[in-house]
Amino acid sequence: MREVAVLGVGQTKFGELWDRSFREIGIEAGLHALIDAKLSSADLGALFLGNMASGTLIDQEHIAPLIADYAGLAGRHLPAVRVEGGGASGALALHQGYLAVASGAYDYVVVGGAEKLTDVPDATATQITASTADHEWEVVFGATLPALWGLVARRHMHLYGTTREQLARVSVHAHEMGSKNPNAHYRNRITVEQVLGAPPIAEPLGVLDCAPFSDGAAAVVLGPLEEARQHTDTPIRIAASVVACDTMALQHRKEFTSVGATVESARTAFRRARRAPADVQVAEIHDAYSICPLIGLEDLGFVERGRAGPEFASGRFALGGTPTVNPSGGEKAQGRPFGAVGVAQVVELVRQLRGEAKERQVSGAKLALAHDLGGTGATSVVHLLERAN
Amino acid sequence: MSIARFWRETPRRYNLGGSKCTTCGTVYFPPRPVCPECTHHRQSIEKMVPFQLSGAGEVLSYTVVHEPAEGFEMQVPYVLALVRTDEGPVLTGQVVDVDPAQIAIGLRVRATFRKLREEGAAGVIHYGYKFAPADEPGGGPSTAARSGTVPAGPPAAERSPA
Numbered sequence: 001m002r003e004v005a006v007l008g009v010g011q012t013k014f015g016e017l018w019d020r021s022f023r024e025i026g027i028e029a030g031l032h033a034l035i036d037a038k039l040s041s042a043d044l045g046a047l048f049l050g051n052m053a054s055g056t057l058i059d060q061e062h063i064a065p066l067i068a069d070y071a072g073l074a075g076r077h078l079p080a081v082r083v084e085g086g087g088a089s090g091a092l093a094l095h096q097g098y099l100a101v102a103s104g105a106y107d108y109v110v111v112g113g114a115e116k117l118t119d120v121p122d123a124t125a126t127q128i129t130a131s132t133a134d135h136e137w138e139v140v141f142g143a144t145l146p147a148l149w150g151l152v153a154r155r156h157m158h159l160y161g162t163t164r165e166q167l168a169r170v171s172v173h174a175h176e177m178g179s180k181n182p183n184a185h186y187r188n189r190i191t192v193e194q195v196l197g198a199p200p201i202a203e204p205l206g207v208l209d210c211a212p213f214s215d216g217a218a219a220v221v222l223g224p225l226e227e228a229r230q231h232t233d234t235p236i237r238i239a240a241s242v243v244a245c246d247t248m249a250l251q252h253r254k255e256f257t258s259v260g261a262t263v264e265s266a267r268t269a270f271r272r273a274r275r276a277p278a279d280v281q282v283a284e285i286h287d288a289y290s291i292c293p294l295i296g297l298e299d300l301g302f303v304e305r306g307r308a309g310p311e312f313a314s315g316r317f318a319l320g321g322t323p324t325v326n327p328s329g330g331e332k333a334q335g336r337p338f339g340a341v342g343v344a345q346v347v348e349l350v351r352q353l354r355g356e357a358k359e360r361q362v363s364g365a366k367l368a369l370a371h372d373l374g375g376t377g378a379t380s381v382v383h384l385l386e387r388a389n
Numbered sequence: 390m391s392i393a394r395f396w397r398e399t400p401r402r403y404n405l406g407g408s409k410c411t412t413c414g415t416v417y418f419p420p421r422p423v424c425p426e427c428t429h430h431r432q433s434i435e436k437m438v439p440f441q442l443s444g445a446g447e448v449l450s451y452t453v454v455h456e457p458a459e460g461f462e463m464q465v466p467y468v469l470a471l472v473r474t475d476e477g478p479v480l481t482g483q484v485v486d487v488d489p490a491q492i493a494i495g496l497r498v499r500a501t502f503r504k505l506r507e508e509g510a511a512g513v514i515h516y517g518y519k520f521a522p523a524d525e526p527g528g529g530p531s532t533a534a535r536s537g538t539v540p541a542g543p544p545a546a547e548r549s550p551a
Contacts, residue, residue: 123459126456126458126459127458127459130458136398136419137419137480137481138481139458140395140402140505140506140515140517141469141481141482141483141505141517141518141519142454142457142458142461142464142467142469142482142483142505142506143458143469143481144454144456144457144458146456147452147454147458147469148481150452150454150469151450151451151452151469151470151471151481152450153452154450154451154452154494155449155450155471155494158450158494199455200453200455200466201454201455201456202452202453202454202455202456202469203452203453203454203455204452205452249481250471250481251471251478251479251480251481252479256449256450256471
């Protein structure tokens with residue numbers, strides 16, 4: 001296996017992009033990543049595209065060749081592959097791209113993530129989101145994805161004394177960071193009182209505990225680390241890329257306040273990279289619902305089990321924290337275009353490691369962690385990235 | 390959802406038919422063809438036998454849903470819970486016949502046979518289990534007390550052409 005580096009990154013604005021089509025945003029992100037990597041499309045060996053639900057969201061399957069075609073690559077008959085893993089589709093595509101370069105099968109690949117959610121009504125988007133849980137044994141009985149995370153939240157509160165205010169602080173933090181990100185869906189700051197007073201979705205979670213339905217795309221260009229200096233002064237090495245699964249339905253877990261797939265993927269990633277959670281300065285952690293990053297911080301090993309609520313509320317994970325969590329604003333504020341999320345996390349972390357994150361820069365960031373989750377945790381993907389010096 | 394897709398699960402959804410691994414004794418709902426608990430999963434193939442849940446259990450966690458799943462629009466707000474059955478498996482289902490303010494973790498409940506949702510005014514009606522407080526007389530007969538038999542097919546309402 002060869003060492004793999006991220007050579008270029010690109011991203012569209014996230015949000016309600018009424019005037020822009022799926023193919024437009026997909027291509028924009030990819031071309032920006034190519035330009036950033038100082039490569040031309042002729043250098044590419046393959047395209048991997050993370051996408052969760054184009055078939056139901058825009059009535060279009062078979063989207064990898066579609067994006068390749070409109071990027072001008074159909075004439076070269078470039079291999080183009082779509083990857084799906086619920087909300088973790090983007091990170092899963094990145095894993096496939098990593099394997100493709102590490103194996104030596106291809107030298108340079110582009111990994112994109114794209115999703116267009118606003119072409120369907122919100123109720124439809126809610127149902128499509130729920131399809132990442134177990135349809136037959138959860139959704140048929142009235143579950144939605146926020147309802148399932150609401151069950152997790154209530155259980156965490158019951159076992160560990162986590163409070164409603166501590167959950168609210170997670171969203172307040174996300175919007176604070178989003179205010180510093182020009183690509184974010186939401187750039188407004190919010191208060192704990194606003195989160196607590198927002199209409200309920202699935203108690204204890206309210207509207208402001210839930211990430212929005214967003215459109216958006218992100219892309220990265222990967223290549224062999226040994227050739228990375230030809231393309232960039234600041235190559236970012238992928239120190240680990242790990243995928244793990246767990247039971248499809250929340251009800252079948254042995255624990256309801258811990259995601260086994262996250263624990264396993266993080267443990268393996270740290271072991272492979274010979275690092276520990278304390279070595280990480282900046283992390284992008286799955287935060288579709290306010291309870292998610294609390295569970296995530298515990299499962300990833302950043303805090304003791306049950307302690308994430310008070311630790312988060314203490315401000316430990318703010319800009320400059322140990323580590324800084326979700327400087328992009330996360331899914332809550334930057335936005336949640338499912339398949340784009342996992343790739344956008346890495347775009348943000350590469351910018352952080354290069355020292356290009358401007359207002360939201362974590363000073364001296366050397367090791368970064370990305371954590372993307374599908375459904376209630378049936379798929380977890382962890383990437384460790386570091387500045388290759 | 391097609392009629393067949395819902396109908397083929399009626400032994401589970403109407404009657405809480407699970408399965409049990411004859412090697413390690415673990416009970417599953419819904420039934421599984423392979424036992425995840427056995428170290429050598431293949432050994433459990435063809436050794437999983439049908440097992441009837443009693444429908445009795447307790448609430449592990451609950452949420453009050455205000456933005457519903459499709460087909461549940463008329464029921465909001467509704468209580469959804471994780472219920473650990475006395476036999477072990479945890480089920481996701483609504484808790485009914487109780488004021489949401491009275492729900493608490495640890496509440497004893499029993500399964501009750503109810504209408505889950507309708508596919509529009511002329512569509513298929515889906516039935517299955519919900520849960521009611523165990524000491525609540527209005528909770529209806531528990532699924533196990535009702536009958537050990539499994540319906541041979543969909544009820545009349547589902548058979549009639551929509």
